[in-house]
Amino acid sequence: MISKKVVLHFPRSLVNEPVICKLVRDWDLECNILKAQISPSEEGLLVLELKGEEKNFELGMDFLEEIGLTMQPLSLDIVQNRSRCQDCGVCVPLCPTGALKTDPVTRKVSFSDSRCVVCEFCVQVCPFKAMEIRF
């Protein structure tokens, strides 16, 4: 069993295709939608957590590639810029997954991208613009 978070960019032509439905039905992949967004030019962005047998996961990824979806692992997407971060800690209670944590001894703020679901709340809220989105 493997579990991965991926960011899918849908071109206009695919926005109306039932892609998630196929991943679930044909390859038995559990899909947890972390974020879904359609921009004005009707491109789509989907952040998914996919869980399933490794073989099925690979077949699912092959399918997505065949139909023309670009995909990247989620871990590239939010970055903590340590030179801007002032370790205040105001982001920590607002992080829904605990990806941002305060060390009880040093009281500095750490960011774990494996827990991040790219809700982007920290990016908006950080008073020093220390959290950056990189797609």
Next chain:
Amino acid sequence: MSKTIHEINEKIKRGKAVVVNAAEISDIVAEQGLESAAREVDVVTTGTFGPMCSSGAYLNIGHSKPKIKLGGGRSYLENVPLHTGLAAVDVFLGATVVPDEDPLNKVHPGAFAYGGGHVIEDLVRGKDLRFTATAYGTDCYPRKELSTLINIKDLNEAVLFNPRNAYQNYNVAVNLSDKTIYTYMGVLKQNVGNANYCSAGQLSPLLNDPYYRTLGIGTRIFLGGGVGYVVWHGTQHNPAVARKENGVPQAPAGTLAVMGDLKQMKPEWLVGTTMLGYGVTLTVGIGVPIPILDEDVCRHAAVKDEDIWAQVVDYSEDYPQGKKNSLGEVNYAQLASGKITVGEKTVPSGNLSSYSKALEIADTLKQWIKKGDFLLGDPVASLPGAESGYTCKPLNERPFEK
């Protein structure tokens, strides 16, 4: 046992002063006892690094050829308006000012990406900034327009002058309503979803000298990475706030007005800051040394987070409507744990003020003093004290016929 600031300065000059930070002194008092600690320790350093909106700098840009009268006209630094109510080439740059065309919070919630605080940071960083001005022109100052790059190195004066900094304690902000709100205490989630506070707690300058015994006008401080001075009590200074038995105010009380040469400050300690949906401000680093004059001063400096209390205040209705209402009290150890209790609810807590940076300031000041580079200022006048009758009053609104 008592010492004077003069005696302590003599020890500093000889490199013999015993200096510790405000967290260390609590441990020393616990281990050695108050009497021994007060005798041995000469200075306790404090620190704080948080958003301080009543901040700004006055600049003298030097006279152009021909001369221009900026006073009474309009001037901008990187499109951010300057206050031009001073002399010909003196301007004031406030931390919270934003460009004329800024959409503010008309585009929800309000990005406030750039303003006075960011310009101050860029100025201190040594960047070339675009200065533009229009003027009404006079016989002696005939020029009506000026556009030039300026750099802090070339200014005659660049002086940080902050009318209110280093608040002695503050509130813990929550939101009782059912909608997220955007405040100077940060984003507050509905139904008490989070609790924000803003203090360095046991490291904070005025919480370590709660009755303002050792500091006053002329106290030398760490300010923005360089040297500054306390020059007055800050606006909204309120020494008469209720205090716990240990003398520490349990709500926002005293404040400091501080000043220093911006040219010797550092951008790491004067950081442009955006409060989403609220506005722009400046995060300022301040450190105040406390001379350990006697056991009483030492006892106050040894205060710990668990002995400093703050009021939980609703910022959705009570605060904006000016209703004095506390939803309960919590101490800074509870706040630092990351979770507090409000009513029956466990609420995650976040600090707007950086404790780790405050510690860095206190330790930097410690090094400066130990090296003999920094003598303590002997105040020439005190700040209004708890018994002075000085209080902060709300506005008495008196309408007039237009």
